[in-house]
């Protein structure tokens with residue numbers, strides 16, 4: 001990427017080439033590969049024309065350390081920030097609750113790499129807010145009463161949310177208890193709810209008005225297209241033959257998941273509410289590039305379809321014609337799905 005800027009190499013204003021390249025470095029005596037950003041002065045003829053501005057040097061360092069953390073299975077600095085923000089805590093407050101020493105969290109979020117003991121504690125409180133509450137109570141004397149109560153109330157709220165989210169996941173999981181092995185019915189993929197939420201949000205980001213009927217068909221097409229290409233589906237959902245086409249088991253529970261933003265609409269056209277899915281901020285770390293491309297292709301194909309139109313289109317698939325009402329649609333029909 002080229003950018004016109006003041007070049008630190010020759011001091012002149014001109015186009016500087018910004019290069020990202022895989023680099024090997026050593027952290028704690030271990031080799032770590034990460035993506036380094038380097039600037040290149042296109043005005044100089046010498047080999048010495050590469051340089052790294054100081055703020056970029058810090059970013060490179062952070063990247064290298066996060067690559068090391070990932071390699072070691074430790075939480076990254078971003079994950080620690082996310083954890084702290086979830087509980088609405090300052091760096092000092094979180095340090096005090098965990099009894100780490102006041103500056104510790106600040107260091108983990110900026111430069112130092114946590115040891116395994118601290119990493120374990122961070123991971124436990126990240127996954128389980130009750131453990132954080134216990135630690136807060138244990139270290140209560142570190143806080144003023146007023147502040148302690150504020151923090152405690154917030155953690156209690158997070159616990160409630162966390163419980164609700166778990167119940168909703170269980171509701172969906174219950175439908176899939178029977179499908180705990182990879183089979184032709186789930187496309188040789190076990191249901192992964194985190195990934196499913198990412199798929200739904202990825203579709204929502206790439207679709208302007210996404211109603212429930214459309215979403216369900218887009219999920220089916222993404223899964224069968226993936227199966228057709230790679231012999232495995234993406235989400236692990238199991239689909240039933242219904243009037244409106246393929247419908248995943250537990251579709252109502254799916255729409256309730258806390259990682260998905262679904263809103264009810266009431267209009268004069270229907271005497272029942274319709275559901276619209278909105279994109280929710282999330283990372284797509286569980287989706288491979290190939291999977292993203294498949295989903296994008298499906299979204300592109302059906303961009304201008306209404307729920308009714310896509311249902312009609314699906315009715316003409318062999319997978320639909322050859323199955324009966326309420327029968328599971330096996331992925332063996334994926335090869336017959338019309339290409340687009």
Ligand SMILES: [Zn+2]
Pocket residue numbers: 007008009010011012014041042043044
């Ligand atoms: Zn220059």
